[in-house]
Amino acid sequence: MLEVQLVRTLHTPRGPMQLDVALTVRPHELVAIFGPSGAGKTSILRMIAGLMRPDRGCVRWRGTTWYSDQHGVFVPPQRRPVGMVFQDYALFPNLTVRENLAFALPAHGDRRCVDTWLERFALRALADRKPHELSGGEQQRVALARALIRRPEVLLLDEPLAALDPRLRVRLQDEILEVHRTMRMTTILVSHDIAEVFRMATRVYVLQDGRVVQVGTPEEVFIRGRVSGKFRFVGEVLDIRSADTVWLVTLQVGQQAVRVVAGERDVARIRVGDRVVVYAKAFNPVLIPIT
Amino acid sequence: MEWGPIVLSIRLAVVTTLILYGIGIPLAYWLAYGRARWKVIVEVLVAMPLMLPPTVLGFYLLVLLGRTSPIGRLLETLLHVRLVFTFTGLVVASVIYSLPLMVQTLTGGFASLPSTLMDAAATLGKSRWVTLLRVQLPNMKAALLTGGVLSFAHTIGAFGVVLMVGGNIPGETRVAAIVVYDLVQALDYSRANMYAAVLFAISFGILLVVYWLNRRWRLV
Numbered sequence: 001m002l003e004v005q006l007v008r009t010l011h012t013p014r015g016p017m018q019l020d021v022a023l024t025v026r027p028h029e030l031v032a033i034f035g036p037s038g039a040g041k042t043s044i045l046r047m048i049a050g051l052m053r054p055d056r057g058c059v060r061w062r063g064t065t066w067y068s069d070q071h072g073v074f075v076p077p078q079r080r081p082v083g084m085v086f087q088d089y090a091l092f093p094n095l096t097v098r099e100n101l102a103f104a105l106p107a108h109g110d111r112r113c114v115d116t117w118l119e120r121f122a123l124r125a126l127a128d129r130k131p132h133e134l135s136g137g138e139q140q141r142v143a144l145a146r147a148l149i150r151r152p153e154v155l156l157l158d159e160p161l162a163a164l165d166p167r168l169r170v171r172l173q174d175e176i177l178e179v180h181r182t183m184r185m186t187t188i189l190v191s192h193d194i195a196e197v198f199r200m201a202t203r204v205y206v207l208q209d210g211r212v213v214q215v216g217t218p219e220e221v222f223i224r225g226r227v228s229g230k231f232r233f234v235g236e237v238l239d240i241r242s243a244d245t246v247w248l249v250t251l252q253v254g255q256q257a258v259r260v261v262a263g264e265r266d267v268a269r270i271r272v273g274d275r276v277v278v279y280a281k282a283f284n285p286v287l288i289p290i291t
Numbered sequence: 292m293e294w295g296p297i298v299l300s301i302r303l304a305v306v307t308t309l310i311l312y313g314i315g316i317p318l319a320y321w322l323a324y325g326r327a328r329w330k331v332i333v334e335v336l337v338a339m340p341l342m343l344p345p346t347v348l349g350f351y352l353l354v355l356l357g358r359t360s361p362i363g364r365l366l367e368t369l370l371h372v373r374l375v376f377t378f379t380g381l382v383v384a385s386v387i388y389s390l391p392l393m394v395q396t397l398t399g400g401f402a403s404l405p406s407t408l409m410d411a412a413a414t415l416g417k418s419r420w421v422t423l424l425r426v427q428l429p430n431m432k433a434a435l436l437t438g439g440v441l442s443f444a445h446t447i448g449a450f451g452v453v454l455m456v457g458g459n460i461p462g463e464t465r466v467a468a469i470v471v472y473d474l475v476q477a478l479d480y481s482r483a484n485m486y487a488a489v490l491f492a493i494s495f496g497i498l499l500v501v502y503w504l505n506r507r508w509r510l511v
Contacts, residue, residue, distance in 0.1 A: 046410070049413075049414050050413075051410045051413060051414070077413040077414050078416045078417065079416075080414075082414055084410070086407045086410065087407075088407055090405065090408050090410065090411035092411075092412075092425075092426055092430070093430055094429040094430050103412075103415065103417070103425065104415040104416075106416060146411075146415070147414075147415075150415065150416065
């Protein structure tokens with residue numbers, strides 16, 4: 001069991017914020033921390049890894065205390081069996097893919113297992129390249145392999161797929177799930193993508209302004225009690241033009257441009273460039289599986 | 292033309308630069324990552340030689356290290372080291388004179404590294420020492436090179452400090468920049484020009500190599 005209780009003042013661009021959270025993760029579980037950027041998600045991972053010191057609280061893993069302010073315990077990150085994948089991947093620019101993996105091994109570690117991991121993540125052909133010669137998805141796989149080569153007991157993933165395009169993201173999600181299934185390490189995934197949380201996590205902690213506001217399965221958190229029969233999108237107004245008696249408003253929603261019909265009253269309140277929320281009734285949707 | 296003063300200039304610059312790497316890397320590391328409140332005092336002290344006229348710096352060093360000062364006396368009686376009008380003294384003065392160039396360049400180099408690189412190395416079980424040698428320094432090659440070259444060139448070009456602390460002793464403290472001054476004083480422009488041209492060529496060549504390398508490394 002990973003038990004985490006953390007209190008710390010974080011300095012954010014919007015001023016100081018008090019982070020005060022408690023999490024419990026069962027062995028072999030994959031839990032997500034979900035929330036808007038600036039909610040303190042990354043700081044939680046950094047404190048579990050030992051990269052940041054909490055002001056108060058404790059971190060315990062299977063009966064070992066990694067941090068406790070009461071007992072004055074702080075185990076440095078080097079001695080915690082934790083693997084971490086960073087949002088920017090943090091690959092060492094001066095080392096090749098192979099050297100990045102070998103760097104992660106202990107001083108007298110078995111070098112041959114580098115090849116095993118290169119193979120496993122389909123990185124063989126890229127082994128002698130430097131990180132800047134790789135695509136985002138390839139860099140991500142190197143970062144994952146580098147974190148796993150030490151066989152960590154706890155794996156921390158800090159929005160590892162946020163920078164990738166949606167198709168690639170799904171593929172890498174599968175890859176992470178597969179690794180999690182076979183290696184069975186306890187995993188915490190930070191994400192602000194609901195679809196990703198749904199696909200990957202068994203439980204999710206919803207974080208807002210440094211506090212856990214909801215815990216449960218993704219279904220419990222994101223669906224139950226919220227089914228409304230409406231779609232809700234946030235988009236940016238690209239164009240407004242009149243067509244006879246109605247107005248046509250072109251919006252950018254995610255990567256798509258969508259044209260919607262609007263009334264005189266709606267149009268009077270918006271201008272090109274505004275961000276708007278669009279509600280639509282879901283009475284005759286067409287559902288097509290995409291994977 | 293005698294090559295002695297030129298060789299002496301280069302020797303002084305090489306020794307000074309090597310010592311500055313030794314002092315500059317730990318000091319810059321601390322300035323870049325340390326959290327002490329009085330860090331700013333150290334930053335100011337390190338930057339001072341940039342602001343002071345070299346003669347003022349040299350004058351204070353002369354007073355501080357001379358035989359009449361407690362420090363000078365202590366060094367001479369305990370270690371039998373004399374720092375005024377000796378090559379060793381020149382090295383000490385040059386190190387202080389060029390310290391800001393090395394330290395500020397390296398501090399910038401450390402600060403420009405993404406902090407996740409150090410975090411990643413820590414979660415991969417690597418000590419700070421291993422991280423410094425295998426991650427940080429190799430990824431700030433441009434800063435290391437620039438800091439070294441600036442220190443080297445600055446030392447070659449030093450005049451006021453060197454004259455104050457070292458004087459003008461042939462083979463010991465008579466560096467090329469001082470020879471140029473002497474020759475101009477004696478109205479021997481053609482010989483002054485030879486020394487000046489050599490100094491010019493050395494500085495130009497070194498800076499050319501640095502800018503070229505920096506451009507290549509930045510492209511990577």
